[in-house]
Amino acid sequence: EVQLVESGGGLVQPGGSLRLSCAASGFTVSSNYMSWVRQAPGKGLEWVSVIYSGGSTYYADSVKGRFTISRHNSKNTLYLQMNSLRAEDTAVYYCARVNSSSWVNDYWGQGTLVTVSS
Amino acid sequence: EIVMTQSPATLSVSPGERATLSCRASQSVSSNLAWYQQKPGQAPRLLIYGASTRATGIPARFSGSGSGTEFTLTISSLQSEDFAVYYCQQYNNWPWDTFGQGTKLEIK
Numbered sequence: 171e172v173q174l175v176e177s178g179g180g181l182v183q184p185g186g187s188l189r190l191s192c193a194a195s196g197f198t199v200s201s202n203y204m205s206w207v208r209q210a211p212g213k214g215l216e217w218v219s220v221i222y223s224g225g226s227t228y229y230a231d232s233v234k235g236r237f238t239i240s241r242h243n244s245k246n247t248l249y250l251q252m253n254s255l256r257a258e259d260t261a262v263y264y265c266a267r268v269n270s271s272s273w274v275n276d277y278w279g280q281g282t283l284v285t286v287s288s
Numbered sequence: 289e290i291v292m293t294q295s296p297a298t299l300s301v302s303p304g305e306r307a308t309l310s311c312r313a314s315q316s317v318s319s320n321l322a323w324y325q326q327k328p329g330q331a332p333r334l335l336i337y338g339a340s341t342r343a344t345g346i347p348a349r350f351s352g353s354g355s356g357t358e359f360t361l362t363i364s365s366l367q368s369e370d371f372a373v374y375y376c377q378q379y380n381n382w383p384w385d386t387f388g389q390g391t392k393l394e395i396k
Contacts, residue, residue, distance in 0.1 A: 205383075207332075215324075215332065215387040228383045247323055264331055272338065273323045273379050278331035 172196035177181035178283030192248040194264030202245045203268035294388035300396040311359040311376035320380035
């Protein structure tokens, strides 16, 4: 059974850093494209970043230069390092697997809340 | 950036009736359009991809149609568990996917 479990969210001050983790089971993270998608409170969904199976990474303009997506193959875990956090980064962050046939997010984690506030 | 616009923002429908949700793209996305369902406190759930292909385990009462810039999600006979927020997503401009703002489907 495919499962994604995020952790690492919490309250952080503006300008601070946080690292989110997404532990996967039932499939191999490094063999798939993996995404982060966020949702601000009461708002819609926003794509944040993706890492390809080959290691290439891409970011939304809103986080480029501040966020870094990575993975640990032996731990089968995806990460999102978030630096220089801003109030507008406050959101629930979801990790999701990208289906290699359909190119859509077919499995999602339950999400982890990041709150940026002083 | 491809902007996705969903309508209406809120749709009130009685159980057993048909619901029709719309999604419009600011430029053609071919058939690279997905629909997700999200219930309060839960992650989004993939319903439809390729504009009209149901994801694994999705009931036949959910159907998608359209191509180019105009898309529709139809739920043929609403069940109580279908009341939720629905999002469309274009993935034609991969990896810079964009989502619509959502349509809340509520019980009339």
